[in-house]
Amino acid sequence: DIQMTQSPSSLSASVGDRVTITCRASQTISIYVNWYQQKPGKAPKLLIYAASSLQSGVPSRFSGSGSRTDFTLTISSLQPEDFATYYCLQNYVIPPTFGPGTKVEI
Amino acid sequence: EVQLVESGGGLVLPGGSLRLSCAASGFTFSSYSMNWVRQSPGKGLEWIAYITSRSVPIYYADSVKGRFTISRDNAKNAVSLQMNSLRDDDTAVYYCARDGRDARTTNEIPFDHWGQGTLVTVAS
Numbered sequence: 310d311i312q313m314t315q316s317p318s319s320l321s322a323s324v325g326d327r328v329t330i331t332c333r334a335s336q337t338i339s340i341y342v343n344w345y346q347q348k349p350g351k352a353p354k355l356l357i358y359a360a361s362s363l364q365s366g367v368p369s370r371f372s373g374s375g376s377r378t379d380f381t382l383t384i385s386s387l388q389p390e391d392f393a394t395y396y397c398l399q400n401y402v403i404p405p406t407f408g409p410g411t412k413v414e415i
Numbered sequence: 416e417v418q419l420v421e422s423g424g425g426l427v428l429p430g431g432s433l434r435l436s437c438a439a440s441g442f443t444f445s446s447y448s449m450n451w452v453r454q455s456p457g458k459g460l461e462w463i464a465y466i467t468s469r470s471v472p473i474y475y476a477d478s479v480k481g482r483f484t485i486s487r488d489n490a491k492n493a494v495s496l497q498m499n500s501l502r503d504d505d506t507a508v509y510y511c512a513r514d515g516r517d518a519r520t521t522n523e524i525p526f527d528h529w530g531q532g533t534l535v536t537v538a539s
Contacts, residue, residue, distance in 0.1 A: 343525055345460075352510055352529035353460065359517070364527065396460055400525040403474050407460040 311335050311399050313408035321414050328384040330411045332397035337377045341401035344373055344382045347410075348393045356395075357382060387413070417441040417528045419511050424533030427501055431537070435496040437511030437530055445489035448514040448523060451496045453507035454532075461507075464496060465514075479505075501537045508532040 312335040322328050332342060340360035345353040355364045357373035360380060370385045384391055392415060397408040423435040437449070451464045464485040465474045473485055484497040494511055515527030 345526070352532055353526070354529070355515075355524070355527050358524045358527070359520075359522070362517070364524075398460075398525060400523075403465070404476050405462045405525055407462070409459050 310404055311338060311402060311406055313397055313399055313406050315395075315397060315408035315411050317411060318409065319412040319414060322387050323415070324387055324389055326387045328387050328391075328413060330382045330395055330397075330413075332375075332380045332382070332408050334378045334380075334399055334401075338399045338401035340376050341399055342373070342375065342380045343398045343400065344371075345396045345398065346391075346393045347396065353396065384413075417513065419513065419528060419530035421509065421511055421530040421533040424509065424535045426536045426538065428539055429502060429537055431501050432497070432499045433501065433535060435498065435509055435511075435533060435535070437494045437496075439492045439494070439511075439513070442513075444492040447516070449485075449487060449494040450512045450514065450526060451483075451485060451494075452510045452512050452526065452529075453505075453535075454510070455504070455507045458507075466494065498535070501535075503537050506535060506537045508534050 314333045316331050342360045344357040347353040356367050356371050361373045372383045394410045394412045396410050418440045420438045427433050448467045452462050463476045463479050466485045482500045487494040510532045511530045512526040513528045515524035
């Protein structure tokens with residue numbers, strides 16, 4: 310299985326900050342990475358697919374980049390509603406595998 | 416509006432069985448692949464099963480292969496997960512999730528919509 314790692318595992322930030330989360334795959338996966346946001350007690354929500362495509366309805370302050378093994382999710386100006394846990398997912402091969410998550414806290 | 420509503424979770428003894436259901440609405444269910452994804456308490460996310468729009472092919476995570484069965488009824492807009500030989504480590508919130516489709520490339524977009532989840536607790 311392809312292993313996905315994320316860094317950092319958690320971070321503290323303030324409203325208005327630029328936040329970058331990194332995801333690394335254990336082997337090359339082209340652009341088959343997706344990013345999800347999860348708030349406590351809620352289902353995950355898709356933010357970014359195919360490494361850099363913004364899901365419909367997601368604010369433009371979210372962006373994704375990368376290819377092969379290294380990927381980033383950037384929040385250009387953190388808003389109060391963005392405090393959550395973020396997961397990357399590879400869907401290059403079956404089984405699709407998630408990263409362990411990055412918790413963004415105040 | 417796309418809606419996915421899971422049901423069927425609960426408390427079950429180790430070795431027991433449970434059947435989860437997911438009712439879909441707001442889209443042409445028969446045109447989309449569906450998945451089950453679970454999350455153990457306080458832990459990360461784990462994909463466990465996938466079924467295409469026509470029920471072939473089907474894929475499972477190794478952790479559930481031979482114990483769980485995914486199926487769908489396109490006439491009833493529903494996908495199900497039959498879980499047998501349940502173990503303590505199957506305790507989790509179980510989500511059904513749709514694979515969307517990129518309008519530009521027609522590639523599948525994994526898990527573009529999720530249900531609210533249903534809790535399965537395996538304990539004696």
